[in-house]
Amino acid sequence: MKPEVDSKYKVFSAVFLGICFVTGMTIFGYCFLLSKQPQKTVTVIGSAKERVVSDIATWSSSFSVKTSESALSEAFKLMKRYEAEVLSVFEQHGIDRKSVKASSITVMENYVPEQLATERSYTLVEYLFVETRDIQEIAERSKLITQELLDKGIVFQSNPVQYYYSKLPELRVKLLSEAVKDAKRRAMEIASTSGLKLLRVVSAKSGVVQVLAPNSTEVSDYGTYDTSTIEKDVMVTVNVVFEVK
Structure with missing residues (x-):
C-alpha cells in the first residue's frame, strides 16, 4: 500500500505544479500583452x-586717440590725461569712480594702402564699463556725459544701456x-x-x-x-x- 500512496502523491504533485506553471505563464503572457499595447x-x-x-543696468563706452608710430609715447600720455578727464566727468554726473571698470589701453594698427603709407599709424582705445542699480537715471546720464566729452574734443563712443533682472x-x-x-x-x-x-x-x-x-x-x-x-x-x-x- 505504501508504494501506491507515494505514486499517487507524485502524480498529484506533478499535476499541481503543471497547473501552477500554466497559470503563471498565462498571467505573465497577459501582463506582457498589456505592456505591449499602445499607451493612450x-x-x-x-x-x-x-x-x-529690471534691477541692474550696464553701460559700456570707450575713448580713443589716433597717432603715428613716432608719436606713440605722447599718445599714451594723452590717453592717461583723457582717462582722468573722463572719470571726472563721470563723477560730476553722479557715477562714482569706484563703480567704473577701465580696461588697459589697447593698441590697434590702422590699415593704410601700401602706396599711400609713409609711416605706420595706430589707434589707442580704452574701454569703460559701469554696472549700477540706478535704473531710471543711467540712460540720461550717459547721454549728457557723451555730449560733454565730445564737446571737449575727446573721441568718446557710448553704447546703449542694457537692462537685466x-x-x-x-x-x-x-x-x-x-x-x-x-x-x-x-x-x-x-x-x-x-x-x-x-x-x-x-x-x-x-x-x-x-x-x-x-x-x-x-x-x-x-x-x-x-x-x-x-x-x-x-x-x-x-x-x-x-x-x-
Whole structure:
C-alpha cells in the first residue's frame, strides 16, 4: 500500500505544479500583452508669463586717440590725461569712480594702402564699463556725459544701456510650476471633450526661458534675453505628456 500512496502523491504533485506553471505563464503572457499595447497619451504645452522690472543696468563706452608710430609715447600720455578727464566727468554726473571698470589701453594698427603709407599709424582705445542699480537715471546720464566729452574734443563712443533682472533663476522655478498647472488645465479640457479620463504624468520637459520686451512675441528655440527695455516679460513653457483612458 505504501508504494501506491507515494505514486499517487507524485502524480498529484506533478499535476499541481503543471497547473501552477500554466497559470503563471498565462498571467505573465497577459501582463506582457498589456505592456505591449499602445499607451493612450495626450501631449500639452503649458506656459506662464510674468512682467518684471529690471534691477541692474550696464553701460559700456570707450575713448580713443589716433597717432603715428613716432608719436606713440605722447599718445599714451594723452590717453592717461583723457582717462582722468573722463572719470571726472563721470563723477560730476553722479557715477562714482569706484563703480567704473577701465580696461588697459589697447593698441590697434590702422590699415593704410601700401602706396599711400609713409609711416605706420595706430589707434589707442580704452574701454569703460559701469554696472549700477540706478535704473531710471543711467540712460540720461550717459547721454549728457557723451555730449560733454565730445564737446571737449575727446573721441568718446557710448553704447546703449542694457537692462537685466537679477532674480531670474528664482522666477523661473515659480513660472515652471505655474506652467505645469496650465498644462494640466489644458489637458483636462482636451480629455473631457474627447470622453477620456486624465491619469498620471508620463513625462515633462521644460523649455528655455524667454525674456522679452513687453508684449513681444519674438521667441527663440535657444532662448531670448531682451536688454533694451526696463520692463520685461519673462515667459516659460513646459511640454507635458499625460496618460489617459
